[in-house]
Amino acid sequence: MADLRGALIGCGFFAVNQLHAWRDLPGASIVALCDRDPARLALVGDQFGIASRYADAAEMLAGEKLDFVDIATTVPSHRPLVELVARHRLPVICQKPFALSIADARAMVAACAEAGVPLMVHENFRWQSPIQAVKAEIDGGAIGKPFWARVSYRSGYDIFSGQPYLATGERFIIEDLGIHTLDIARFLFGEVRSLTARTTRVNPAIKGEDVATMLLDHAGGLTSIVDCSYATRLPVEPFPETLIEIDGAEGTLRLGQSYRMVVNGRDGLRERDLSPPLLPWATRPWHNVQESVLAIQRHWIECLRGGAEPATSGRDNVATFALVDAAYESARTGRTVDMSTI
Ligand code: NAD
Ligand code: 89V
Known part of the structure; x- marks a missing residue:
């Protein structure tokens, strides 16, 4: 079967990981690149040996024969680019954060549904392998029915040198990082009925909040705490690990620092090292995130070939995005937000 022909828009800091993963994956190839910054376009095009290069996405879509488009730009361009790709009736991947607002997120889902494209x-x-392993333990019943959990990401890593735009937005940690940990909470514990959040800014050199603590009431009755910080100086820097604590009716699970999982459950006490593999192109400490890029792109190829809806489809991600919006609203008003109002 011929490779799916993909095009990538946005050749910045993170797109390089996506291009490495596309190069490693059988079944799809990136045949064209687009970036409005000629220096990035040339640098990344040369690095990956991709000759078809465009400064304008509309020109690329008019000029190339494609099976899908991968959008790796920052959030302000997501809606116009997704809608442009939908008008060309092509399947599309969009980086997180999905949208500037929930209205934009819903509009992109509607545009792709109307065009009949995934x-x-x-x-x-x-898609990080330690998170997938935690999910498998829960689903396998290792600790019985979970009733309490914590999804925690606390770091003092200088994220701003690689991604300077993160220092300038009104919204920072919930929109950029909390969006990932809130998605993990949905993935592991199901949909959320209500959410309460508190935020603060510790770093005076940035505009948005860099600490957030969120309390989630899940529809199944479980209570979770989702907390994140880029102002936490630990003796051993855990970036970019997400730590997880779950209490279940028949035991407990802890995913601790350095990817150590301890399960004290139905089958007694078990300890596993869930360190992700270091892919040939990966660099520590990012290798955990980089491995998950390979996994999600493999999933995309399988879904496109099999006609299945991706696990993190636009439709699914609207529910995660709603948690982000609810968190900002709760932090602003001091009130608990009923998710049915978002
Ligand atoms: P970046 O600024 O380094 O790169 C974005 C690139 O897109 C730039 O080269 C810019 O010139 C180009 N661009 C912007 N608008 C364009 C348009 N309309 N047409 C063509 N090119 C355009 O940003 P980044 O750090 O690579 O982040 C990109 C996205 O990836 C962000 O949404 C960010 O949140 C996300 N990200 C995700 C992860 C993850 O783990 N999923 C990690 C880091 C960043
Ligand atoms: O997803 C991101 O945008 C990254 C990270 C997870 C490291 O915060 O900035």
Whole structure:
């Protein structure tokens, strides 16, 4: 079967990971690149040996024969680009954060539904192998029915040198990072009925909040805490690990620092090292995130070939995006937000 022909829009900091993963995956190839910054276009095009290069996405879509488009730009361009691709009736992947607003997120889902094309949000954190292993333990009943959980990401890593735009937005940690950990909470514990959040900014050099603590009431009765910080100086820097604690009716599960999982459950006490593999092109400490890029892109190829809806489809991601919106609203008003109002 011939490779699916993909085009990538946005050749910035993170897109390089996506291009490495596309190069490693059988079944799809990136045949054209687009970036409005000629220097990035030339650098990345040369690095990956991709000769078809465009400064304008509309020109690329008019000039290339494609099977899908991968959008790796920052959020302001997501809606216009997704809608442009939908007008060309092509399947589309869009990086997180999906949208500037929930209205934009819903509009992109509607545009792709009307065009009859799949839309996946590149929400990769749930695809990290340690998170998948935690999900398998829960689903396998290792600790019985979970009733309490914590999804925690606390770091002092300088994220701003690689992604300077993160220092300038009104919204920072919930929109950029909390969106991943809220998605993990949905993935592991199901949909959310209500949410309460508190935020603060510790780093005076940035505009948005860099600490957030969120309390989630899940529809199944479980309560979870989702907390994140880029102002936390630990003796051993855990970036970019998500730590997880789950209490179940028949035991407990802990995913601790350095990817150590301890399950004290139905089958007694078990400890596993869930360190992700270091892919040939990966660099520590990003290798955990980089492995999840490979996994989500493999999933996309399987879904396109099999006609299945991706796990993090646009439709699915609207529910994660709603949690982000609810968190900002709760932090602003001091009130608990009923998710049916978002
Ligand atoms: P970046 O600024 O380094 O790169 C974005 C690139 O897109 C730039 O080269 C820019 O010139 C180009 N671009 C923007 N609008 C364009 C348009 N309309 N047409 C053509 N090119 C355009 O940003 P980044 O750090 O690579 O982040 C990109 C996205 O990836 C963000 O949404 C970010 O949140 C996300 N991201 C995701 C992860 C993850 O783990 N999923 C990690 C890091 C970043
Ligand atoms: O997803 C992101 O945009 C990254 C990271 C997870 C490291 O915060 O900035």
